[in-house]
Amino acid sequence: MHVRSMISLLFAATAGSLVVASDAELASLSSVERQTLAQELVAWKRSPAAKDAEQLGLNEIIAAHESHSDVEAATLGYSTEELRRFQQAKQLVAEMEKQHPNADFTLASPFSLLTNDEFEQFVARxxxxxxxxxxxxxxxxxxxxxxxxxxxxxxxxxxxxxxxxxxxxxxxxxxxxxxxxxxxxxxxxxxxxxxxxxxxxxxxxxxxxxxxxxxxxxxxxxxxxxxxxxxxxxxxxxxxxxxxxxxxxxxxxxxxxxxxxxxxxxxxxxxxxxxxxxxxxxxxxxxxxxxxxxxxxxxxxxxxxxxxxxxxxxxxxxxxxxxxxxxxxxxxxxxxxxxxxxxxxxxxxxxxxxxxxxxxxxx
Incomplete structure (x- = not known):
């Protein structure tokens, strides 16, 4: 079995719940909020964190859930799937800052495009x-x-x-x-x-x-x-x-x-x-x-x-x-x-x- 196929099977169980929840979250954003989120995502993709994500092999995990017909990916440099995941990471940053008042959290992490379940499975290797x-x-x-x-x-x-x-x-x-x-x-x-x-x-x-x-x-x-x-x-x-x-x-x-x-x-x-x-x-x-x-x-x-x-x-x-x-x-x-x-x-x-x-x- 190819590595890409193995990754697809490994993370398929969490894909459905991620897309449903994130579709609703993206739909609730105003046009300005969505544009700001997209700009932050594009900046992340040019950052050292994105390079480390590639070295960690995380791009293959994300690609397993992307649609080949995603127009945004071809024209804007990011996909709807990536935007969903980035929004989820942004919400997690806010959640963790409340739980850990003496720590700082950031979107500039190599794991920002992984779901929480995928990150857990990644470390559990x-x-x-x-x-x-x-x-x-x-x-x-x-x-x-x-x-x-x-x-x-x-x-x-x-x-x-x-x-x-x-x-x-x-x-x-x-x-x-x-x-x-x-x-x-x-x-x-x-x-x-x-x-x-x-x-x-x-x-x-x-x-x-x-x-x-x-x-x-x-x-x-x-x-x-x-x-x-x-x-x-x-x-x-x-x-x-x-x-x-x-x-x-x-x-x-x-x-x-x-x-x-x-x-x-x-x-x-x-x-x-x-x-x-x-x-x-x-x-x-x-x-x-x-x-x-x-x-x-x-x-x-x-x-x-x-x-x-x-x-x-x-x-x-x-x-x-x-x-x-x-x-x-x-x-x-x-x-x-x-x-x-x-x-x-x-x-x-x-x-x-x-x-x-x-x-x-x-x-």
Whole structure:
């Protein structure tokens, strides 16, 4: 089956309800409001967010619902379907700004033309949702409970050892990207500031579930045993092909990072802050939800009852929030980063950041 056909089947279930609701919403707009919305859509299609959307493979999802006879698409540079979806995103921005008074939301997101259900399904490609975290082979568990001995804030963005924000594309490879980023940062600190960028493609192609997802600590254990290649020697392709790719273990000379242990962290704020004191740490959270879809900046208060479905790199904290590096490109969020409220009464934390054991490579 062709990729386009697979995408059409995957999202067909939500198409009917989207069109009916959005037709009514568009019809209720005045001519001036519709013209303004169209101008905003055209501006979005020329923006970095639209380029990231293309890299993420989102255009194929939208095209599966478009009419080939849409006159607007040929003459105005956008389709009625795109306009419907953009209006829905605009309504979501207003809704989220009410729910999260300390955060900003924007239409300048690569996900602005996805429905809420499509965005949820897109993030769920990680394969993590609804699963139990397997045990680490090394069984190392870090636990700490004395906040008085911890710094008030930590920010690894200022270290010179944090790799740039990358884009995992249309592949459920968040565990590979977050794990690689953790290894890159830790290796840099271990090597006195020498930041090297490593290949996610090698682990996607040669280990685990590939584009169907994997657990971060298992990815790190694979790297511990098999090494890593430099990104230029084994470039990332799965984000556009949506395929694992053929494993080419001998296509580059792997570097063997001196990982002593892959350490899992106890699911408490104190333990996580203790881990962050020495290095960025991979966490798992709920991201395929309304709170993340149009996020721009500021502090998210939570994600409702959304389930864990995404792996990211935690790069710091302050008295109010966790600072997190994502892998959806720099046009999403605060240049690719997001802040989540910490210090909540809920033991799972905002967006379930404390539900599963965080993990880091120990050198």
């Amino acid at each position: 990680s394969g993590l949702r609804g699963k139990q975290q397997p045990e680490s082979n090394n069984q190392a568990l870090l636990s700490f409970d004395d906040d008085d001995d911890l710094p008030v804030e930590v920010d690894w963005r200022q270290s010179g050892c944090l790799p740039p924000v990358k884009n995992q594309g249309h592949c459920g490879s968040c565990a590979y990207f977050s794990s690689t980023a953790a290894i890159e940062a830790s290796m840099c600190m271990y090597q006195n500031g020498d930041l090297r960028l490593y290949s996610e493609q090698r682990t996607v192609s040669c280990f685990g579930g590939g584009c169907k997802g994997e657990w971060p600590h298992l990815v790190m254990e694979f790297v511990k045993e098999q090494g890593v290649c430099h990104s230029d020697d084994y470039p990332y392709t799965s984000g556009t092909t949506q395929q694992f790719g053929v494993c080419k273990l001998n296509s580059c000379k792997p570097e063997m990072p001196k990982i002593q242990n892959v350490v899992q962290v106890n699911t408490t704020e104190s333990s996580l802050k203790f881990a962050l004191r020495n290095r960025p740490t991979v966490i798992m959270l709920a991201a395929g939800n309304k709170s993340f879809k149009q996020y721009k900046s500021g502090i998210l208060e939570g994600c409702g009852d959304a389930q864990m479905d995404h792996a990211v790199l935690l790069v710091g904290y302050d008295e109010q929030a966790w600072n997190i590096k994502n892998s959806w490109g720099a046009s999403w969020g605060d240049n690719g980063f997001v802040r989540l409220r910490r210090g909540l009464a809920d033991p799972l934390g905002a967006c379930r950041v404390l539900e599963f054991n965080p993990v880091f490579p120990e050198f």
